[in-house]
Amino acid sequence: MALNVALIEPQIPPNTGSIARLTAATDSALHLIEPLGFSLEDREVRRAGLDYWDAVDMWVHPHWRAFREAMDRERCLYFSSKAEQPFWEAPFQSNSCLVFGNETDGMPQRILEKHPERCYRIPMTDQVRSLNLATAVAIVLYEALRQTDVLEAHRDVAERR
Template sequence: MPFHIVLVEPEIPANTGNISRTCAATGAWLHLVKPLGFRIDDRELKRAGLDYWPAVKLEVHEHFGEVREKLSGARFFYTSTKGLVPYTEFRYRPGDVFVFGKETKGLPEELLRENMDCVIRIPMGTAVRSLNLSNAVAIVLYEALRQTGFPGLVLRGKGVDGTDADEDGADTGMGDNGPAGAAGRSLSGTAGTDAF
């Protein structure tokens, strides 16, 4: 069951285009809630998504209530700088829904107040008000994917010599408990060092 990314009234086409590419790469659904700050056929939107648009599972909704109705059995998480709990503190499940607000204002405060037990935040310093929307989506989505074992995604690539990690006996970091922590692998792939 795929994750769902919901953008409520996104304003910047390049951000939505980048997010669409992330959704195509991960199999996540992308839901856009009107009004949009651009047209779906916007040149910047299409350029940011490159040639991956055919792989994007996209739905456009007239209002947020449509999303709630369509995904009524799913768990919703609302991402905001006003959140009290870091996004890493929750245990995600396939099919969860991650909601993000518009670039200039975030999610409506009323929506956040009604759902404070499911409002998550990405920790950051005080020099900026917020992260770029496409970066925030990628951070949260990939944490959910990591927690669920990256379902349907290719975990290992070919090395520079074209050899699979499993073929040359390298420690892949995968075991009964999932990926090894960063402290368990060095840059050379040797387990048990603190190279990171």
């Protein structure tokens, strides 16, 4: 099973394009939960993903409820600058879904309140409110890959190149 990354109503095209490229590079699925703040045909989205779009396992859900119906709740881990637990303590599994809020509003408050035991943060100084979404996804996704030993399989492929 592959890891999954879900973005709730993403707003900034280059972030989503960069995250799409990241999921292609890690053989992870990308779930976009509408409404999106842009068209997937947007030039900036396409450019950030370069020519890797065919390798992206992308699912677009028309709203939160459709995503929740498609994804088992027990697989979801939520990441927010407002959470208490550090991300490396998340119980990553090989089929986890790493869920992120959007760039302007972050994780919806209802999720933080309903699932506090499944919410995690990336520690940082108090000089900034949050990290760039694509950066945050990369940090968490690679930690999940490390903890689930998926990186070992990728290492074998890289060594054959």
